[in-house]
Amino acid sequence: MHTETSQSFIMRFTKKDILKLEEHITKANKITVITHYNPDGDALGSSVALYHYLKTLNKDCLCLIPNPYPSNLEFVLEDTDFIIAEKSFKNAKQRLLQTDLLFLVDMNNNSRCGDNLEKVLNELSCTKILIDHHLKPDAFALNFSYPESSATCEVLYNILKRLTKRKVFSEKISKALYLGLITDTGSLSYSNDNPEIYSIISNLLKSGLKASKLHQKIFDTYSVSRLRLLGYAISHKMKVFSKERAAFISLSKEELKRYNYQTGDLEGVVNYSLKLAGVDFCALLSERDDKIRMSFRSKDPSIDVNLFARKFWNGGGHVMASGGKSYEKLSEVERKLTAQIKNKSFLNND
Numbered sequence: 001m002h003t004e005t006s007q008s009f010i011m012r013f014t015k016k017d018i019l020k021l022e023e024h025i026t027k028a029n030k031i032t033v034i035t036h037y038n039p040d041g042d043a044l045g046s047s048v049a050l051y052h053y054l055k056t057l058n059k060d061c062l063c064l065i066p067n068p069y070p071s072n073l074e075f076v077l078e079d080t081d082f083i084i085a086e087k088s089f090k091n092a093k094q095r096l097l098q099t100d101l102l103f104l105v106d107m108n109n110n111s112r113c114g115d116n117l118e119k120v121l122n123e124l125s126c127t128k129i130l131i132d133h134h135l136k137p138d139a140f141a142l143n144f145s146y147p148e149s150s151a152t153c154e155v156l157y158n159i160l161k162r163l164t165k166r167k168v169f170s171e172k173i174s175k176a177l178y179l180g181l182i183t184d185t186g187s188l189s190y191s192n193d194n195p196e197i198y199s200i201i202s203n204l205l206k207s208g209l210k211a212s213k214l215h216q217k218i219f220d221t222y223s224v225s226r227l228r229l230l231g232y233a234i235s236h237k238m239k240v241f242s243k244e245r246a247a248f249i250s251l252s253k254e255e256l257k258r259y260n261y262q263t264g265d266l267e268g269v270v271n272y273s274l275k276l277a278g279v280d281f282c283a284l285l286s287e288r289d290d291k292i293r294m295s296f297r298s299k300d301p302s303i304d305v306n307l308f309a310r311k312f313w314n315g316g317g318h319v320m321a322s323g324g325k326s327y328e329k330l331s332e333v334e335r336k337l338t339a340q341i342k343n344k345s346f347l348n349n350d
Contacts, residue, residue, distance in 0.1 A: 028101035036107040041183030049176035070264020106152040108137035153180025174207035229259035247273040248283040
């Protein structure tokens with residue numbers, strides 16, 4: 001998710017970079033597209049859109065997804081060759097070792113794909129190309145990295161426009177790009193001052209995709225247990241600090257199990273705390289088998305949750321939407337976060 005773009009900007013691709021990209025694609029025999037762990041709409045959308053473009057060039061292409069994706073996003077993978085590494089790591093590793101061109105999309109470094117895949121990626125000698133919109137990317141053979149953009153799918157749209165000399169793509173490519181744009185902008189509620197986004201979506205609609213039906217597939221397919229988990233999180237687990245203008249929700253493994261938690265069920269939950277009047281900073285803590293996952297959000301770029309996550313919680317991301325992790329007990333993480341809120345550490349004044 002990306003929330004800090006407030007005005008239009010020019011995404012500058014040099015002719016040299018586009019020519020290099022075309023050259024790498026032309027020479028490649030096996031191309032793999034990989035994205036980050038716990039893939040969201042932008043991760044899957046950018047992966048699939050790039051895949052379908054490469055298939056138009058008759059390339060041997062495959063999407064590598066680190067772990068299971070949210071069930072409501074499954075539709076975008078139709079007619080796409082992919083491997084879920086967590087379910088078939090041997091096949092995933094074999095594919096990577098055979099790859100001569102690797103695209104990393106919606107991730108700014110190798111570590112974002114999980115520990116096991118990171119080890120394999122670190123040892124690969126193939127050409128690597130980054131397409132992303134997160135801060136502080138590692139350097140690769142080519143970096144198409146634009147933190148000012150609303151989504152990786154926005155970056156990819158502009159790349160494909162240059163490669164194909166077209167503004168309107170196939171319905172499959174357009175559907176995937178739409179998924180990334182509409183989810184990473186919160187249905188255009190984030191970054192909504194950027195006219196470029198509306199122009200892109202207008203062009204995507206010209207491909208024939210049905211935006212209303214896609215929107216229903218993405219946002220209106222909650223299971224009963226997911227909706228009840230959301231209700232429980234808001235009504236029982238939201239802690240509000242009115243004086244500090246902050247709030248957080250914390251969910252234990254037992255609570256997630258009670259509501260039959262499935263991958264993707266917590267997507268967007270952190271934002272509900274930010275809907276409160278008088279709350280400018282919020283967090284979501286969720287206990288997993290090996291760590292505590294943390295999501296941070298703010299209403300204003302003056303509250304830099306990327307900096308907060310990097311400084312205190314082994315994380316990072318965007319200025320107004322970031323993540324972190326801890327290997328301590330949930331109760332200790334709650335205690336530390338409470339102290340940070342009381343001290344207003346999220347204001348980044350020190």
